[in-house]
Amino acid sequence: MRSQHAASPLTRTDALVERVWEAVMTLDEPAAVRAVLRALDDGLDPEAVLMEVIGPVQGRVGEEWAANRVSVAQEHAATAINDRAVAALALHPAARTQPSRGRITVACVDGEWHALPARLLAEVLRIRGWHVDYLGAQVPAPHLIAHLHRTGPDAVALSSSIPTRLPVAHATITACQAVGTPVMVGGAAFGPGGRYARLLGADAWAPDARTAADDLARGPLPRPAPAHQVIDDLPHLKDQEYTLVARSRPRWVREVMAELEDAYPAVRDYTDAQRERTAEDVSHIVEFLTAALYTDDEELFTGFLLWTAEVLAARGVPSVSLLPALTLLGRRLVDFPRAAAMLRAGADRLTRTPPTAPHPPA
Template identity: 65%
Template structure:
């Protein structure tokens, strides 16, 4: 089974449709049977991973963002897709194909999600693609604390560490993990939506390579070894703008910022007077996310990251019948609290403009990037 970007095959559409129908029903067995049947018929395992399972998972995210799937349905669908990948990995046809590489693997790769990153499916798909390509893969899963990652690197000595992150608030943790791996002499490849369009934040954080998807990651590793990192990597030199302490201030005072904005918000947005307790809790969560993304944008000095997130948040709210302009008072209150921090104030001003502009279609993940399959 093959598929090109401009001409999907009918076979691809049928198999993706069957998998979609099964996961929407919450029928794990039907989903697993659909993939097993495709393998029985001779379908290519990598193509199933990247052109069936991954697009179906992306559709799950889009449907949640558009408020056509509940959070529970989205979690169920994701859990089923994880089990489906397990079915594929253990299918006899796939096991036979992998046996050909067992005696002479290309090398060892550790695949892990950044500490705090719970979107594990992209990393799992990358791990399976690399195994199919003949690599010995240590898949460490979601939310891997950096000290444990480094302990694993010291114990197993992989040729490469592949790090995945989908949410930009994890970029500071990604920077720490990249640096810690490089100190051991191990090169790092990164990927996922957190690293921005075209992987723009990957180089800023000192990664040795970036790939937009699992195919590209596998091709880059097959092309030759990644360059060895320098013996001493000075992370502070990567981001000289952090000397202004704005990132430090915003992150250290985040709980207080959220508390004060929430306390003053009703006077700026009178509709809050009629909010239920649940709506007030959701508002507090939204403000906390705004502050977290502002911190991430300050860390990489990227105003578009924050304005993109704010526009995305507005689109998610609109899909749930909450007016986009309800975000503006919170942004104003944050700007007043951070008046002595020019980078933050400038980002908040751009975010206000983004909310007033035509909003993007809601997607499962905020910019930068869609839920691409990588690592």
């Protein structure tokens, strides 16, 4: 009979989270892998380890970076350790399942380097009995399509975390459907409730790996007819604002940086590193503005600005420091009514909303 003092599965999982977290934060890869393998040896469900331990630990790493409690180098090292823990789990006998279902290709959108969510999905699907081709981060669409022609999977699971990759995601979804392969998408890039997934014509959306696996288990996604969706069928793109703003980004970043130095003497005293980070911030502002124009969603842009303000506040930089760049960009948008309105809305939100704990933009 089991002792009444035996740890519950939830308690065991929580304890494992803390052990893996400590190993990740001290960059002790062997300790992280040992903790995961020991939990599997003790009978903890492999899927639970993936979704309730490694996934949350990785999420916590991102939160710590945003709060300026870990560096970019630490975040990258921690991510690599989590990836190694997933690899070790995948080789454990408890996680090895003979394929009994169909074939799924799992890939990240071209330009998307956040591969761990896709890796977690791939391993959950393998545990559930699927034959999985995991292609990893930043997969160019032509290479993905060549793979589909060669392997003929039942579906593609496409992952993206950054909304600026949505135009590329749209092109990739359309290309996969054009060769008759249905597409399920997931990741923070596709917005709350997957609203951008629907906008871009994906065949399915799932908020997490378990839901994706559950949905795929219910039956195959319908195979789309060739030319299922035309890539330029979003009516609001007819005004050409998205295309023109996207093409202007490199020039606008250079011009805004030059004008910032002219208008604000403190900027002239920036170190090279500070100047580079400021230019990156300006570039990101224009990138998210173009993504908002593509989706015709003002909230995508304002949400990014608020998140950026929170990250800057965690680093001791006042959120109002973003306003001069918005003002200078606004002068370049007089002929772009949708973009100008989004920029004004973003500036208004920045002045009205005090920074809070930072969360990744959705």
